């Protein structure tokens with residue numbers, strides 16, 4: 381990069397110019413229309429034992445004027461009424477979004493209506509995110525695009541590899557954010573700009589600019605949702621733990637009619653037990669990074 385920019389002092393903004401080959405662009409070509417996109421997600425869920433068309437879920441999936449531009453799944457009434465809003469396009473990113481949101485949906489629908497009213501919700505924010513994150517990557521992990529859309533074996537391999545690189549970047553980023561926020565609360569009177577850039581260099585390898593700014597304020601969670609960023613990292617770790625323990629029992633999750641029944645054991649207890657206990661009951665182990673480490677060893 382120093383050669384490309386003809387400088388021996390790289391600034392943080394140089395890193396955003398790194399050009400990369402993204403195999404997902406090639407895979408996007410196979411998602412030719414809305415129907416292929418939605419059917420691929422629905423077929424994935426059907427192959428695990430959930431018939432989305434016959435569940436009490438309302439889908440509003442494509443953009444229209446004055447519509448909220450985000451994507452979310454909202455449990456209005458446990459077991460009876462879940463609604464998904466999204467703004468999908470014909471690409472793999474949208475497939476991932478849809479598979480993610482439907483993960484929240486099946487969790488909400490799986491919570492037992494016999495639970496006390498206040499426990500009729502997922503075990504925690506991080507737990508429902510963990511389930512959604514696990515669902516969003518299944519189509520890559522279990523080669524669904526090869527099977528359903530006919531992408532080549534080689535491209536399927538590249539997608540997996542690219543996802544793994546993204547995962548490594550995600551870990552670096554969120555360990556950095558987590559360490560920063562923790563240090564911020566431990567000593568709010570320190571030089572916060574310096575703390576931000578020191579940790580960025582340590583965890584992301586990005587050198588500080590000569591003039592330091594309050595760049596940390598760009599992360600909205602630090603201002604509006606204190607101590608929330610760690611949820612994303614914890615959810616990601618739990619997603620791999622849930623996946624590994626399920627795969628050990630089921631072989632694979634897609635094309636397996638036992639999957640819904642198996643995950644139902646996790647969903648049905650809602651928030652009856654704290655997150656840590658829910659995870660331990662389902663996977664047989666406390667929160668740990670064994671599965672997280674495993675994915676990088678393959």
Ligand SMILES: [Zn+2]
Pocket residue numbers: 480484508509512
């Ligand atoms: Zn989510």
